[in-house]
Amino acid sequence: MELPKVASLGEYIRQQRQQAKISLRQLAAQAGVSNPYLSQVERGLRKPSAEILNQIAKGLHISAQALYVQAGLIEDREPHSDVLAAIRADMTLTSRQRQVLIDIYESFRKENRADSAQPPQPAAHLGDDPVLPRDGITPDSKEG
């Protein structure tokens, strides 16, 4: 795919700028970028780097992530569930560990889907085996 988002990225920036009631040159100055370049970005003629995006976000006093999402550089929400997003974002894990958790999680979901269309039923044959050290874990078995 081309970059469908880029077009809207510029519009989004321009929109935000106009809502802030500041001129292109003003924003350019606040963001520390040149005004010609900002002009081109707003019109979708250039695809700004993340660094520039970051500066523009600061100039607009909005979150950089909002712009990254607009630019298609970040998924608005992680493609799958929040669990996967959280696992992926957890920098205290090794990639190997991450992969294990992801594999297990996905297999759980697949299993739940496969067993029947029903949501989470007993389906314990997987989780039945403690498998791992339970130290001071809070069972927290509140299933919905």
Add this chain to the structure above:
Amino acid sequence: MELPKVASLGEYIRQQRQQAKISLRQLAAQAGVSNPYLSQVERGLRKPSAEILNQIAKGLHISAQALYVQAGLIEDREPHSDVLAAIRADMTLTSRQRQVLIDIYESFRKENRADSAQPPQPAAHLGDDPVLPRDGITPDSKEG
């Protein structure tokens, strides 16, 4: 975190890659970038665009935001370690499954803490053995 910025980005990527036990070329292939360029990025000779960063993150199975933070493109105010919260909030899992995931996650973290003060260590001995559901899981452990 107390991590420097762009300079450490390359090191961080290399570290993550080596922990995943994959070669530079492998990661380059998985990320869809050229291996010479990835080499330069890892050595801090080039500053990758957000798009490339995004692809590298996918190749490493880590969140793009983690890399953006490393690159100094995003302020690190992401509540990244919400794995437990996400797991607990996931209604598609059975409580058993939840418990398994939590156990594993806790053990991973404990292990990383115990092995040394450093966050992510090889620590493959846990992740290496799937331990779990061999139903439909694809461990996908594509290591060397």
Add this chain to the structure above:
DNA sequence: TCGTGGTGCTTGCAGTTGCAAACTCGGTGA
């Protein structure tokens, strides 16, 4: 001693980013 296949690194180049300078257009005052 070769050849083969695996690392990672260097080089040269096409394409892009981002900027400085200069431009157009509309409004204001003498």
Add this chain to the structure above:
DNA sequence: TCACCGAGTTTGCAACTGCAAGCACCACGA
């Protein structure tokens, strides 16, 4: 009518990204 000012835009260029091709090195087997 001028000159001036500020809005956004166009142009030309240095600097950079990212890739293809190829290099250097090492381990292994014939």
